Amino acid sequence: MSYSETIKTHYQNQLKDIRDAGIYKEERFIHSSQAADIEVEFPTGSQLKKVINMCANNYLGLSSHPDVIKAAHEGLDTRGYGMSSVRFICGTQDIHRELEMRVTEFLGTEDTILFPSCMDANAGVFEALLTSEDIMISDRLVHASIIDGMRLCSAEHDTFKHSDMEHLEQKLQLHQNKRIKLVITDGVFSMDGDLAKLDEIAALCDRYDALLFVDDSHASGFIGKTGRGTHEHCGVMGKVDIITTTFGKALGGASGGCVSGRKEIVEMCRQKARPYLFSNTISPVVVAGVLEVFNILQGSTERRDKLEKNTLFWRKGLTDAGFIIKSGESPIVPVMLFNAALAQAVSKDLYNEGIYAIGFFFPVVPNGQARIRTQISAGHEMEHLEKALEAFIRVGKKHKILGLSKQDIIARYGL
Numbered sequence: 001m002s003y004s005e006t007i008k009t010h011y012q013n014q015l016k017d018i019r020d021a022g023i024y025k026e027e028r029f030i031h032s033s034q035a036a037d038i039e040v041e042f043p044t045g046s047q048l049k050k051v052i053n054m055c056a057n058n059y060l061g062l063s064s065h066p067d068v069i070k071a072a073h074e075g076l077d078t079r080g081y082g083m084s085s086v087r088f089i090c091g092t093q094d095i096h097r098e099l100e101m102r103v104t105e106f107l108g109t110e111d112t113i114l115f116p117s118c119m120d121a122n123a124g125v126f127e128a129l130l131t132s133e134d135i136m137i138s139d140r141l142v143h144a145s146i147i148d149g150m151r152l153c154s155a156e157h158d159t160f161k162h163s164d165m166e167h168l169e170q171k172l173q174l175h176q177n178k179r180i181k182l183v184i185t186d187g188v189f190s191m192d193g194d195l196a197k198l199d200e201i202a203a204l205c206d207r208y209d210a211l212l213f214v215d216d217s218h219a220s221g222f223i224g225k226t227g228r229g230t231h232e233h234c235g236v237m238g239k240v241d242i243i244t245t246t247f248g249k250a251l252g253g254a255s256g257g258c259v260s261g262r263k264e265i266v267e268m269c270r271q272k273a274r275p276y277l278f279s280n281t282i283s284p285v286v287v288a289g290v291l292e293v294f295n296i297l298q299g300s301t302e303r304r305d306k307l308e309k310n311t312l313f314w315r316k317g318l319t320d321a322g323f324i325i326k327s328g329e330s331p332i333v334p335v336m337l338f339n340a341a342l343a344q345a346v347s348k349d350l351y352n353e354g355i356y357a358i359g360f361f362f363p364v365v366p367n368g369q370a371r372i373r374t375q376i377s378a379g380h381e382m383e384h385l386e387k388a389l390e391a392f393i394r395v396g397k398k399h400k401i402l403g404l405s406k407q408d409i410i411a412r413y414g415l
């Protein structure tokens with residue numbers, strides 16, 4: 001009972017500040033399984049509403065795929081529910097190792113180690129590999145989990161401007177005398193959906209004797225001709241020394257992550273990475289599910305091909321209608337609204353139209369770059385996308401933003 005009035009008030013004030021700043025996050029309860037069509041309770045206590053989900057990381061539509069569910073059931077029946085152990089004590093089953101080998105084969109690397117999540121993979125990998133004699137050079141827009149992982153590592157840290165190859169080269173020259181130089185980037189950047197220039201980055205790493213780290217969480221399973229990821233798309237398979245990725249997005253969407261790459265690097269993680277050593281094994285249920293995901297992906301590229309087709313349709317539809325989107329080829333399609341209040345209003349109107357798409361604004365994206373981030377899935381049928389597009393157009397007309405330039409929208413709504 002030392003939770004005093006003073007401390008309580010301290011937190012109440014902080015929470016009020018978050019609310020006043022308009023950035024208080026509220027959860028929406030989904031009563032169905034994850035899919036293109038979901039049933040949502042929002043606001044809390046209201047009647048369930050059927051909406052089309054346009055903001056899941058369910059890129060391949062596998063989160064509720066019947067074969068994955070069936071495989072997970074079988075995993076549950078044959079290997080049980082939980083392991084009650086970390087990997088190196090008594091938490092490794094044959095299927096955990098089998099999954100590591102499947103990931104290795106799929107990504108075209110030398111070996112793989114599973115982590116409870118990609119957040120954990122990123123939290124553990126740098127500290128396991130680098131010391132104060134080394135340098136980490138990261139793109140300025142890398143994912144928060146990479147930033148946290150770098151904080152836990154005693155190696156020196158520097159950054160290069162987002163996807164700026166000249167700046168990266170300057171930094172590689174500046175730090176030439178460090179023992180190990182590790183260049184760090186996301187494969188696909190989650191907020192804008194743009195791809196790292198991995199071919200150019202890999203060439204620079206070659207020239208300056210640096211290792212290359214790529215977090216491919218928003219790419220594994222669907223970017224590249226056979227969905228291997230950004231390294232496949234950029235023609236540098238085998239040249240990325242360390243890939244981290246998640247099973248929590250395209251690859252079934254449950255949970256889990258990994259570090260995949262050079263044999264010795266993976267072995268070092270198995271000896272030293274703290275989230276691997278001190279956090280519980282991924283449940284056998286999930287492992288069995290992800291194994292089935294790889295069966296599906298290696299059987300055919302049908303789902304990633306459908307995702308590509310859906311993405312093209314969606315990008316063209318929004319552009320033709322007069323919305324401003326971030327150009328590119330990934331299924332992350334940000335609809336730019338610039339003003340935070342406008343993004344919130346559009347998201348709310350879309351929801352009333354039966355479209356679930358969330359507004360993003362500062363501090364998640366830079367000030368003045370508020371947006372609705374839509375994400376396309378192979379689980380979307382053409383009718384979902386057509387309905388969603390019609391709703392976007394109705395809401396866009398209501399707010400009189402269709403066909404407006406960025407300057408016009410800012411002139412009308414401010415920043």
Ligand SMILES: *Cc1c(COP(=O)(O)O)cnc(C)c1O
Nearest residue numbers: 117118119143215217246248257
């Ligand atoms: C989602 C994401 C993660 C976190 O993955 P989890 O497995 O959910 O912890 C890490 N890195 C990037 C780039 C991501 O997009």
